[in-house]
Amino acid sequence: MSDDSSTQELVQQYNTQSSTNPTVARDNYKGPTPRADSWESQAHHGGPMCYGCCGTKCLVAFIGIVVVLVVCCSYVSQDGQCCSICYWPF
Amino acid sequence: MEQFITVIVKPTLDCNIKCRHCYHSTGCDSTLMDISTFERTVKLVKDSYRFTRFIWHGGEPILAPQSFYKEAFSIEKKYFGKNACENTIQTNGSLLNQRFIEFCKSNRVNLGISYEGGFGNGLRPGLDEKYIDSMVEYMVKKQHMFLISATIHGGNIDKIDNIYEKFTGMGASLSLNPVIDLGRAKDNPDLHLDPDMFAERMISLFERWAKDPNVKVPVLPFFPYVITAMDGYANISDCPHASCLTKWICVYPNGDVYPCGKACPPEYRLGNINEVSSIGELFDSDGIRNILIPSIKRRDACKDCSIYQYCNGGCTIDALTDGDATAPGGASCRIYKALFSHIKDFVDDIMATKPDMSGYNGFIKDVVLGKLINPQIIDGQSIQ
Ligand code: SF4
Ligand code: SF4
Numbered sequence: 001m002s003d004d005s006s007t008q009e010l011v012q013q014y015n016t017q018s019s020t021n022p023t024v025a026r027d028n029y030k031g032p033t034p035r036a037d038s039w040e041s042q043a044h045h046g047g048p049m050c051y052g053c054c055g056t057k058c059l060v061a062f063i064g065i066v067v068v069l070v071v072c073c074s075y076v077s078q079d080g081q082c083c084s085i086c087y088w089p090f
Numbered sequence: 091m092e093q094f095i096t097v098i099v100k101p102t103l104d105c106n107i108k109c110r111h112c113y114h115s116t117g118c119d120s121t122l123m124d125i126s127t128f129e130r131t132v133k134l135v136k137d138s139y140r141f142t143r144f145i146w147h148g149g150e151p152i153l154a155p156q157s158f159y160k161e162a163f164s165i166e167k168k169y170f171g172k173n174a175c176e177n178t179i180q181t182n183g184s185l186l187n188q189r190f191i192e193f194c195k196s197n198r199v200n201l202g203i204s205y206e207g208g209f210g211n212g213l214r215p216g217l218d219e220k221y222i223d224s225m226v227e228y229m230v231k232k233q234h235m236f237l238i239s240a241t242i243h244g245g246n247i248d249k250i251d252n253i254y255e256k257f258t259g260m261g262a263s264l265s266l267n268p269v270i271d272l273g274r275a276k277d278n279p280d281l282h283l284d285p286d287m288f289a290e291r292m293i294s295l296f297e298r299w300a301k302d303p304n305v306k307v308p309v310l311p312f313f314p315y316v317i318t319a320m321d322g323y324a325n326i327s328d329c330p331h332a333s334c335l336t337k338w339i340c341v342y343p344n345g346d347v348y349p350c351g352k353a354c355p356p357e358y359r360l361g362n363i364n365e366v367s368s369i370g371e372l373f374d375s376d377g378i379r380n381i382l383i384p385s386i387k388r389r390d391a392c393k394d395c396s397i398y399q400y401c402n403g404g405c406t407i408d409a410l411t412d413g414d415a416t417a418p419g420g421a422s423c424r425i426y427k428a429l430f431s432h433i434k435d436f437v438d439d440i441m442a443t444k445p446d447m448s449g450y451n452g453f454i455k456d457v458v459l460g461k462l463i464n465p466q467i468i469d470g471q472s473i474q
Binding site for chain 2: 003007010013017019043
């Protein structure tokens with residue numbers, strides 16, 4: 001770099017020096033996440049990803065998971081194997 | 091179209107407390123930002139960015155009335171729709187009341203409260219600490235989104251554990267920040283903080299926080315640094331380490347724009363929001379050149395640092411405050427090097443030895459679990 005470089009060249013050089021962030025900001029920005037939000041707010045209740053924000057959401061998700069499990073276990077997996085539609089939880 | 095920019099808005103430089111370490115040393119101009127200046131800002135940001143975050147700073151931002159914020163938030167909605175903007179108001183807390191807190195809650199506004207919980211030791215003259223305590227208790231009870239920002243200086247460093255205990259004990263998220271020898275702090279030498287002593291105290295506090303399974307709140311910068319160590323790059327909110335230039339702007343009450351909210355010298359002024367036709371024009375100004383040139387030189391000088399990937403050369407205003415914007419090695423560099431390196435070793439050790447996690451707090455457990463379940467997604471190296 002020289003002090004005579006154009007402003008755009010300087011911005012380009014600065015971005016090249018930035019190991020990751022411009023890429024994160026431009027291509028991978030996902031908006032606020034519960035994890036990021038939790039810096040500024042909610043108490044952690046001990047369980048994995050369990051913050052004070054999510055009482056109702058957790059309940060709905062829990063009921064959803066139970067329903068999926070019941071349906072899968074009762075109807076789809078009668079041969080003792082999981083079906084290939086969902087690979088929950090991984 | 092770019093994805094994201096952070097906009098710091100200073101609706102006024104006026105302040106009712108006049109803290110002894112404030113960045114802004116020159117008088118307290120009581121001009122209030124004209125709402126048309128804010129609308130112009132939102133419009134130009136919307137022309138170039140998909141998402142944005144507004145951080146309301148000052149001066150004391152709550153000197154602007156609630157009606158100002160009501161109008162400001164409806165302008166945001168008009169241009170960006172319902173959920174594309176985040177807002178944080180950074181206040182000294184003295185003018186908060188339940189009505190304003192509920193107004194913030196209903197508009198999903200985070201509150202940042204600059205407060206040491208009675209351990210400021212003369213930092214904020216005349217502050218009614220009992221009143222602020224009552225507001226903090228109210229917000230904890232109501233589960234409001236907020237963060238206490240405590241400034242650690244030469245006169246209260248020995249109270250850092252008390253500050254930690256007070257806020258973690260009551261369930262209030264906490265950020266611990268070293269004083270910067272900028273603005274009024276420069277005129278108050280009793281506030282000067284030894285960076286090495288600060289780093290040492292922070293390291294022992296980190297150990298305490300990380301190994302306390304009962305702690306319910308995040309403490310900053312510990313939690314973001316844990317995530318940085320795991321992800322391989324700094325979170326976008328960690329401005330000193332996330333290459334802020336051209337990703338952050340600060341708009342003053344008269345519409346002048348600077349690259350950052352810390353009092354920048356006049357030669358870093360990018361222009362006036364009412365006189366430019368795009369945000370890109372601000373990033374093609376003499377002001378941006380004047381901050382980019384020393385930043386690039388400093389980052390060149392940093393290139394052999396073992397944690398450059400995470401630090402990216404730190405903050406230019408901090409380096410300038412330490413005497414030379416082209417050189418690393420000042421107070422913030424020393425603090426980051428010591429504290430972040432410790433946290434990185436701590437995280438690496440957990441990932442290598444996979445210990446029983448029951449002795450760690452829930453935040454550390456979340457991050458470790460996230461990495462174990464999804465190793466390929468959280469990998470800074472792969473997105474360079
Ligand atoms: S100049 Fe410093 S304080 Fe300002 S946004 Fe950049 S890193 Fe943050
Ligand atoms: S820790 Fe200091 S030397 Fe290392 S990259 Fe950061 S500012 Fe540069």
